[in-house]
Amino acid sequence: MGGxxxxxxxxxxxxEGGSLVQRAMQAVTDHIRERALRVGDSLPGEAHxxxxxxxxxxxxxxxxxxxxxxxxxxxxxxxxxRVSAIDGSVIASSLNHAVSTAQITVPQVWDVRRTIExxxxxxxxxxxxxxxxxxxxxxxxxxxxxxxxxxxxxxHDIAFHEAIAKASHNVLxxxxxxxxxxxxxxxVPTAWSTRTTDAERRDILERHRDVARAILRRDxxxxxxxxxSHFDASIGDLLQGMAEAEDAVGH
Numbered sequence: 001m002g003g004x005x006x007x008x009x010x011x012x013x014x015x016e017g018g019s020l021v022q023r024a025m026q027a028v029t030d031h032i033r034e035r036a037l038r039v040g041d042s043l044p045g046e047a048h049x050x051x052x053x054x055x056x057x058x059x060x061x062x063x064x065x066x067x068x069x070x071x072x073x074x075x076x077x078x079x080x081x082r083v084s085a086i087d088g089s090v091i092a093s094s095l096n097h098a099v100s101t102a103q104i105t106v107p108q109v110w111d112v113r114r115t116i117e118x119x120x121x122x123x124x125x126x127x128x129x130x131x132x133x134x135x136x137x138x139x140x141x142x143x144x145x146x147x148x149x150x151x152x153x154x155x156h157d158i159a160f161h162e163a164i165a166k167a168s169h170n171v172l173x174x175x176x177x178x179x180x181x182x183x184x185x186x187x188v189p190t191a192w193s194t195r196t197t198d199a200e201r202r203d204i205l206e207r208h209r210d211v212a213r214a215i216l217r218r219d220x221x222x223x224x225x226x227x228x229s230h231f232d233a234s235i236g237d238l239l240q241g242m243a244e245a246e247d248a249v250g251h
Contacts, residue, residue: 020055020059021059021062021066023053024049024055024059024060024063025063025066027049027053028043028049028067028073029067029072031043031044031049032072032083037083038083039084039085040083041082042080042081042082043073043080043081043082043083044080045080045081046060046061047060049063064081068081068084070090071086071087071089071090086171086172086175087175088174088175088176088177088179089178089179091179092178092179092180092181092182095109095179095180095183096182096183099183106183106187109180113177113180114231116173116176116177117164117165117177117227117231118224118227118228119168119173120164120167120168120170120173121164121168121214121215121223121224121226121227122220122221122223123167123168123169123170123173123220124136124164124165124167124168124215125215125217125218125219125222125223126218126220127167127168127169128167128215128218129167132166132167133167133215133216135163136160136163136164136167136211136212136215136216137209137212137215137216139156139160139163139212140160140205140208141209142156143156143157143160143208144202144205144209147198147202147205150193151189153192154185154188154189154192157184157188157192158181158185158188160208160212161177161180161184162174162177162181164177164215165177167215191234192204204230204233204234207226207229207230207233207234210226210229210230211223211226211230213226214226
């Protein structure tokens, strides 16, 4: 089996140790793949892999810790490690790091998000269950009910988009949209704060309702058009609001 060959531990330099850890991590992921393990399936412990691979227990402990940080395996005290479910928080951490270190810009993130959400809303209109449609409509109405509570309205807004992704029934879209959450937690309230009149806010609320109603009608083309219109009106303001906030901090 490709992932269970002996790893020859040569040298004691930090760089070599890092290489051993990386190779041990690969061996564990190879083990999962080659045995077709699924979420929740248990894995052999550190001692087993250390013996099979010919590495020390500290190397395997570090490899297991790194895989757990990547949400590939789940390790807990007193039980065997298990295969983890997909977790968008890893993508979210990477996005936040890339934005904070100026490797990518928020407009670039939102350009990707727009592309993804035009697809998820079409799939949601086609595939949603009645319960999912009710949830999406309910979140659009909850935003309207909390018109005077900016924090609550922003939470409903984020949940609205995540609910649409779930209704697409594509788990990868769910995780990608969820990964935008930490950025939205900052950007959405900023954008809402730029809408200072009831008319401006009600216009955005109505655009959310248009999306929800199209999904309820199972109107995929209408849902895409409504989401596209929503992004034109909302995300442009959002990005402008973020720029203004950054300028204010800079001064």
